Every structure is written in structure tokens, then in C-alpha cells.
Amino acid sequence: MGFVIAILVMSAGALVLGAALGYGAVRFRVDGDPLSEKINAVLPQTQCGQCGFPGCKPYAEAIARGEAEINLCPPGGDDGARKLADLLGREYKPLSGGAATVKPRMVAIIREDTCIGCTLCIQACPVDAIVGAAKQMHTVVRDLCTGCELCVKPCPVECIDMAPIPETLATWKWEYPVIPIAPVPAPVAPPGVANAGDSGRKAA
Amino acid sequence: MPQVSFKFHGGLKLPAHKDISSGASIRPVLVTAGQRLVIPLSQSAGAPARAIVAAGDHVRKGQKIGAADGRISAAVHASTSGRVLAVEERRMPHPSGLSGLAVEIEADGEDLWIDHAPVDYRGLSLEDACLALQEAGVVGMGGAVFPSHAKVPQRHAVTTLIVNGAECEPYITCDDRLMRERAGEIVAGVRILRDLLKAETVLIGIEDNKPEAIAAMRVAVAETGEGEIACRVVSVPALYPAGSMKQLIRVLTGHEIPVGKLPTELGVQCFNVATAYSVARVFLRGEPVVRRIVTLTGGVAMPGNWEVPIGMPVDQLLALAQPVDALSGVVMGGPMMGFEVPALDVPVVKASNCLIARVPGTFPERMPEMPCIRCGACARACPQDLQPFELYWWSRARQFERAERYRIASCIECGCCAYVCPAHIPLVQYFRFAKGEIRTRDQERKMAETARERFEFKQFREMREKAEKAERLARAAAAQAQKAAVADVSGGAPENEADTRKAVIAAALERARKQARNAGSRQE
Numbered sequence: 001m002g003f004v005i006a007i008l009v010m011s012a013g014a015l016v017l018g019a020a021l022g023y024g025a026v027r028f029r030v031d032g033d034p035l036s037e038k039i040n041a042v043l044p045q046t047q048c049g050q051c052g053f054p055g056c057k058p059y060a061e062a063i064a065r066g067e068a069e070i071n072l073c074p075p076g077g078d079d080g081a082r083k084l085a086d087l088l089g090r091e092y093k094p095l096s097g098g099a100a101t102v103k104p105r106m107v108a109i110i111r112e113d114t115c116i117g118c119t120l121c122i123q124a125c126p127v128d129a130i131v132g133a134a135k136q137m138h139t140v141v142r143d144l145c146t147g148c149e150l151c152v153k154p155c156p157v158e159c160i161d162m163a164p165i166p167e168t169l170a171t172w173k174w175e176y177p178v179i180p181i182a183p184v185p186a187p188v189a190p191p192g193v194a195n196a197g198d199s200g201r202k203a204a
Numbered sequence: 205m206p207q208v209s210f211k212f213h214g215g216l217k218l219p220a221h222k223d224i225s226s227g228a229s230i231r232p233v234l235v236t237a238g239q240r241l242v243i244p245l246s247q248s249a250g251a252p253a254r255a256i257v258a259a260g261d262h263v264r265k266g267q268k269i270g271a272a273d274g275r276i277s278a279a280v281h282a283s284t285s286g287r288v289l290a291v292e293e294r295r296m297p298h299p300s301g302l303s304g305l306a307v308e309i310e311a312d313g314e315d316l317w318i319d320h321a322p323v324d325y326r327g328l329s330l331e332d333a334c335l336a337l338q339e340a341g342v343v344g345m346g347g348a349v350f351p352s353h354a355k356v357p358q359r360h361a362v363t364t365l366i367v368n369g370a371e372c373e374p375y376i377t378c379d380d381r382l383m384r385e386r387a388g389e390i391v392a393g394v395r396i397l398r399d400l401l402k403a404e405t406v407l408i409g410i411e412d413n414k415p416e417a418i419a420a421m422r423v424a425v426a427e428t429g430e431g432e433i434a435c436r437v438v439s440v441p442a443l444y445p446a447g448s449m450k451q452l453i454r455v456l457t458g459h460e461i462p463v464g465k466l467p468t469e470l471g472v473q474c475f476n477v478a479t480a481y482s483v484a485r486v487f488l489r490g491e492p493v494v495r496r497i498v499t500l501t502g503g504v505a506m507p508g509n510w511e512v513p514i515g516m517p518v519d520q521l522l523a524l525a526q527p528v529d530a531l532s533g534v535v536m537g538g539p540m541m542g543f544e545v546p547a548l549d550v551p552v553v554k555a556s557n558c559l560i561a562r563v564p565g566t567f568p569e570r571m572p573e574m575p576c577i578r579c580g581a582c583a584r585a586c587p588q589d590l591q592p593f594e595l596y597w598w599s600r601a602r603q604f605e606r607a608e609r610y611r612i613a614s615c616i617e618c619g620c621c622a623y624v625c626p627a628h629i630p631l632v633q634y635f636r637f638a639k640g641e642i643r644t645r646d647q648e649r650k651m652a653e654t655a656r657e658r659f660e661f662k663q664f665r666e667m668r669e670k671a672e673k674a675e676r677l678a679r680a681a682a683a684q685a686q687k688a689a690v691a692d693v694s695g696g697a698p699e700n701e702a703d704t705r706k707a708v709i710a711a712a713l714e715r716a717r718k719q720a721r722n723a724g725s726r727q728e
Contacts, residue, residue: 045652047659055659127658146655169246172300173640177633179573 036064042083046075047126048148071096106147106162108140114159121151210458212451214585215443216620225501226377228508235284237313241515242551244306248343249350250276261288266318269307278351279341283494283513285316301546320490340492345478349555356400363471365403369410370447373538376558378497381509383417387424393484406435407456413442445618449474500525503563519548527561535560540619571628582621588614592621599638607638
């Protein structure tokens with residue numbers, strides 16, 4: 001008889017816990033993939049596709065699934081790769097092959113007298129930062145441009161240039177303090193004393 | 205004699221060097237014909253003004269040449285009469301030495317004012333009074349140049365108006381001389397500010413190393429009737445940085461402004477004495493801000509204070525005080541928080557309170573930086589109760605999140621920590637670097653967020669457009685089919701184009717076969 005009670009107690013416990021777990025799974029369900037969102041937050045959102053994925057989010061999802069390396073994002077730079085390595089507990093890798101050159105952030109500029117109004121760049125812009133209409137001149141909304149360069153290739157008249165963002169009073173910042181290294185003048189040797197080796201060392 | 209009973213943490217007793225320039229009364233600077241003034245359009249802590257004049261225009265003194273752009277922005281005026289030579293990029297009085305948009309005016313030497321008249325602020329609504337301040341280009345003259353009109357209307361009731369006459373940095377005496385000589389107008393400005401803010405009490409804080417200024421201000425307050433305006437001139441102990449807003453509020457009221465809060469949330473608002481003076485000029489004379497008092501000191505033969513038209517180049521101004529030959533540089537602002545001007549042709553702006561002509565020996569030489577020994581001297585000196593040695597580690601290691609956790613944003617860059625550091629570490633430079641990086645990082649984060657939203661919206665839009673197009677095509681196909689069905693019933697015509705073409709081909713084939721048959725029968 002004792003073992004029947006034991007079985008009943010255990011099955012009752014299993015039922016209660018099972019119900020609690022089932023309820024919890026529904027009640028506290030996490031929508032979307034929290035890891036890919038975290039990765040996406042680290043990525044620079046230039047949407048340039050240099051990683052081989054159509055935008056930052058697809059790349060983030062690929063990383064989350066473990067299908068992509070973390071060193072494919074040149075706009076994120078070395079810093080970005082390090083942050084991803086930190087976040088994912090993976091080994092840091094320097095930026096891969098062709099993506100090794102990290103360029104400063106640029107902005108696209110349309111030479112407006114050359115533009116023929118073909119709208120190809122408007123379609124290419126991943127963040128809708130180009131305004132214009134068919135057979136009308138187009139222009140780039142500077143503040144929204146991410147510098148992804150996706151508009152440069154489609155342009156049939158090559159009127160889009162990538163320009164570096166100039167430093168202004170509003171964007172200027174103090175540099176890392178460095179100690180200026182200045183050559184120490186060699187002490188004047190008193191006449192008759194040969195200490196050229198000593199002074200040479202100091203000058204170096 | 206009202207004395208204060210509150211103290212702030214840390215602070216320094218610094219050698220004042222104020223008697224170099226405080227002896228002589230304020231001298232006017234005359235603009236001669238042909239002299240060129242460069243008036244920057246960005247002279248407030250907010251957005252730069254928009255130029256409303258062009259090269260060739262003739263302007264008069266006090267004429268608006270730059271219109272305020274947005275709420276946190278102030279107008280800019282011509283500080284003498286003459287011809288506008290150019291509106292273009294010029295080197296700014298800024299540590300970077302970068303350029304900003306400026307209006308260059310060639311003076312005609314007549315110094316003719318525009319028509320101006322006093323305005324009775326009591327007849328104006330609060331909005332109109334603030335607009336008048338913005339249009340007159342009134343900004344904080346203590347050096348922060350925050351537009352004053354934006355400090356007046358508040359969501360929180362202001363009970364205490366604090367007027368800052370502490371002037372705690374060594375060498376600077378412009379506020380001191382202003383209080384000694386023009387106390388009446390300062391008090392008039394204080395009254396206007398008090399009326400606009402509807403403050404109950406006014407506390408004018410002046411460091412006790414300026415007894416003449418304290419006496420002059422007391423007389424001026426007594427003349428206006430102290431009973432009528434609850435206004436007290438308070439002598440505060442001379443301890444750097446007592447002239448910093450938060451420290452002065454602490455000393456005068458005992459309130460400590462919490463991180464991320466504004467003084468107005470505690471019912472306190474603070475203005476500099478020179479700002480109050482500008483406010484008085486705006487309403488009592490109708491004059492916008494076109495001049496300021498500048499201390500010329502250091503390696504000059506005639507140190508003192510000059511009333512300088514805004515936009516006067518530093519070298520021309522310094523020539524009035526006869527600098528010694530061997531100048532090794534010019535510092536704008538005080539020795540603690542000022543900066544070396546990048547070139548001597550930069551103009552004097554509303555923020556320029558002092559020019560120190562530097563000769564070898566003016567300031568102690570910079571000693572080589574040595575490792576931090578964690579002695580804690582910096583933390584004892586910090587008036588903001590921070591731990592500069594921690595901020596230093598994290599700034600140096602570029603671990604900005606950690607630096608933020610130690611409240612680097614609260615640092616006022618007063619330089620007390622670097623002054624006392626026995627290892628001669630340029631602490632403030634590290635903090636400025638870290639703050640700049642943090643600001644850039646935050647901006648980039650914001651931009652990335654916008655880019656992400658726009659990218660996702662574009663994808664959503666493309667999906668929607670594709671779906672809409674498919675629907676449209678389906679609808680068009682259905683309509684075509686219906687039309688064809690109707691046509692079929694009525695005339696029995698071929699169902700569609702393909703059928704027509706098939707019929708044509710069949711007919712052609714039939715013809716060809718017939719011809720072939722005919723030809724065959726002829727041969728036979």
C-alpha cells in the first residue's frame with residue numbers, strides 16, 4: 001500500500017510542476033531572439049552589406065545562429081569586433097581579409113549638376129537618406145547618411161562622391177594626453193674633456 | 205554683516221594675482237576707422253546664429269547681424285558701425301584653432317549706434333521680455349555663455365535668485381571692477397531678473413578678497429531700497445572654485461544640486477553679475493550686448509580692464525596694454541580653466557573675460573608626468589566630491605563606462621586635482637579626452653538607432669509595396685478575364701491574343717499548303 005501512496009504523491013508533484021512549467025513557458029515567452037538583438041545593438045547600423053549579409057540585422061542573426069564570424073564588419077572596426085567577442089565569449093579576431101582597411105566615417109554627396117534623376121541611388125539607399133523624384137535632381141540628407149557607399153555603384157553617371165566628414169567646432173574633441181618627446185640638448189662639454197659618447201647618448 | 209555658514213568639499217587657496225590688474229578703472233576701447241572686427245556667429249552655448257547681412261552691407265553699432273536659430277540660441281550684433289567685408293569661416297578663440305562662421309566688419313570710425321530706446325519690461329509679458337533678451341544677445345557672461353532668456357521661464361518656481369560675483373580664478377578682475385564702478389546698473393539688472401523670475405530673495409555672492417566691490421554693491425543695494433527687494437550682498441570665503449555655479453549655490457544656500465538635476469528644481473537660479481549688467485543695459489538703455497569688460501594682465505606694462513567691442517582681435521587689444529617683447533603665448537580665460545589662444549588674430553567674444561600675456565615664468569613649468577601613487581590628494585581637493593584618481597585610471601585605459609560610473613559627467617574641469625597632484629598628472633586633460641569620447645559614442649549610438657529604424661522601415665515599406673503590387677496585378681488579371689468572358693459570350697471572337705495569333709498562323713499554313721498543292725497539279 002505504501003508504494004501506491006508514494007507513486008500517487010510523486011505523480012501529483014510531477015503534474016503540478018509540469019503545469020507550472022507549461023504555464024511559465026506561455027506566460028514568460030520571449031519574443032524574438034534576445035541574443036541577435038544584443039548583437040544588433042553593437043553593430044554600427046550602416047546597413048552597408050560589406051559583411052555579405054543584406055544589412056546589420058541579418059548579420060546579427062547569422063552571428064547568433066553561429067553561422068558567421070564576428071570579424072566581418074569594417075564600419076564597426078576593431079573596437080566592434082572586440083565588443084562582439086566580449087559579448088559572445090568568442091575569441092577576438094582581427095578584421096578579415098578585404099575588410100581589413102577601416103575607413104573613417106564618410107558621407108555621400110551627389111554632384112547635383114551631373115545628376116540625371118534616375119532614382120537608382122534612392123532605391124539602393126538602405127536608410128532612405130536620398131530624396132528626389134524621377135527626372136528630378138536628387139540629394140543626400142547628410143544627417144541620415146550612414147556612409148555605406150551602396151549608392152555609389154548604381155549611379156549611371158558616377159555623380160556620387162564619398163566625402164570625409166570635416167571636423168567642426170561642434171564635433172572637435174580633446175585628444176588623448178600625450179607627453180611630447182623633445183630632444184634633450186647635449187650638455188656643452190667643458191673644453192679639454194672628451195665626453196662625446198656621453199652627450200651623444202643624452203641627445204638620443 | 206551677513207556671513208555664510210556653508211562650505212563645499214575641497215577647493216584650493218590659490219595665489220590671487222588680482223592686484224596686478226584691479227587697480228586701474230575700466231578704460232574704453234575706441235574703434236578707429238579702418239580697423240577690422242571679426243564677430244563670430246556662434247557666441248552662445250546653443251546653436252550658432254544665422255547671418256542676416258552680406259558682404260558690402262553697411263551696418264551700425266548694435267544692428268543685428270546674426271539671428272537666433274532655435275530656442276537655445278542668441279542673436280549677434282555689430283559692435284561698431286562700418287561695412288561688412290565678408291561673412292566667412294574664421295579662426296575661432298577655441299583650443300582647437302578650428303574655424304567657424306564670422307562676420308568681418310571694417311569700422312568707419314564713427315561708431316554710430318542704431319536707434320534704440322529703453323524698454324519697460326514691466327509692460328511686457330514674460331515671453332516678450334525673454335524674446336527681448338534673446339534678440340539682444342544676452343548670454344551668461346561668466347564664461348559659460350548659456351543664453352539667458354532660456355534660464356528665465358521655468359516649470360519650477362524659483363524662490364532664490366543667486367547673483368555670482370565671486371570671480372574665483374586668479375588674475376581675473378573684470379567682474380570686480382564692474383561691481384566697483386557700475387554697481388547701480390548691476391543691481392538694476394538684478395531687480396529685473398528678480399521680477400522676471402518672481403524670486404523672493406536675492407543673494408549676491410562676492411569673494412571676501414574684493415572688499416571694495418562688496419562695499420560698492422552694498423551701497424547700490426541700499427540705494428535701491430533693501431526692504432523693497434529682499435536682496436543681500438554676501439561675502440563668501442575666497443576659495444577656488446567658489447565662483448562655479450554649483451559651489452556658490454552650496455555656499456550661499458546649503459543646497460547641493462543632485463546629479464542630473466537643475467538648480468531650478470531646488471528653487472534656485474544663478475546669473476553672473478556681468479549678465480545682470482547686460483540685462484540692465486538691454487531694458488534701461490535698449491542696448492544689445494556689443495561690448496564686454498576684459499582683463500588684460502600678465503606680462504604687460506599697463507595691466508587693467510578694458511571695455512572691449514566684441515570681435516576685436518586679441519593682438520590689437522593686447523597692444524593697448526603694451527605687452528613685453530618676449531611673449532610666449534596668450535591665455536584666454538583664467539590660468540586654471542582658460543586655454544592658450546591658437547593664434548593672436550582670433551577675436552574677443554562674449555565669453556572672453558581675461559587675457560593673460562604669458563612670459564617665461566608667469567606660470568610654473570609643466571613637470572614630467574609620473575605614475576599615480578593613489579595618495580588621494582586629488583579626491584581631497586575635488587569640489588565636486590569625485591574621485592579623480594579613479595576617473596584617471598578609467599579614462600587612461602579608455603574604459604569609459606567605468607569612468608561614467610564614477611560620474612565623470614559631474615566633473616567641472618576646475619583643475620583643482622591636477623593642481624595638487626604630486627605626480628604632476630594632467631588629470632583634467634584625461635577627463636576632457638574621456639568626456640569627448642563619451643559624447644561621440646553617445647551620438648554615434650543615437651545615429652545607429654535612427655539608421656536601424658529607418659532601415660527596418662524601408663524593408664517594411666518594400667514588403668508592403670510588393671504585396672500591394674501583387675494585389676493590383678491580381679485584380680487587373682481578374683478584370684481582364686471577366687472582360688474576355690463577356691466578349692466571348694457576345695461575339696464568339698477568339699478568346700485572347702494568343703488564340704488570335706494561333707488562328708493567324710493556322711490560316712497562313714493553310715494558304716501555304718494550298719499553294720503547294722496548286723503548284724503540284726500544274727507540274728503534272
